[in-house]
Amino acid sequence: MKVAVLDIKGKETGRKVDLSDDVFAIEPNNHAVYLDVKQYLAHQRQGTHKSKERAEIVGSTRKIKKQKGTGTARAGSIKSPIFKGGGRIxxxxxKDYTQKLNKNLKRLARKSALSIKSKEKAIVVLEDFSFDTPKTKDFVQVLKSLGLENKKSLFVLGDSNNSVYLASRNLRGSEVVTSSELSTYKILNANSVVLLEGSLEGLQSNLNK
Incomplete structure (x- = not known):
């Protein structure tokens, strides 16, 4: 599949790159996508939630009223869950929310997500670029040129580029990752996926293993 390469001004450079059909044009496996997204969201949970139970409450251990003759239910401790300030039932x-998936399934899920975006014509190939100084306004200008100013976008770099990352991190709708950090969730969460030329070889070779 041939795709035109754009420059940061949104104009065609006259070059085209070949995107592998084994990565960008497969029949999407929806169940693999579901499992990978489910795992990603589960891993965002810290699992540190905790409330004190009866044995952990600090309070008096004396019997608060006599056992019989009060006309009410017996009560042996102020730390009982039925009293205000008592433990939680x-x-x-x-809890550890991590889930395990094998590598082949995760690769299939990412290829399925990229194929979905390819069918939606939501994949852009951009020539490699960098900034002399990381300024948000420069990155915003790139988004404007590509027509992505008010859309969620995912920029995929071949290698880490500190100037591009720093210029983009103040923008809520845009995210910059390297090809090794690419996930199924991030692909599907973006309206458009912008692949820099330098990321294509590593991305395609990794997903075709």
């Missing part, structure tokens, strides 16, 4: 406890 079956409260949340720390």
């Amino acid at each position: 079956f409260g949340p406890r720390p």
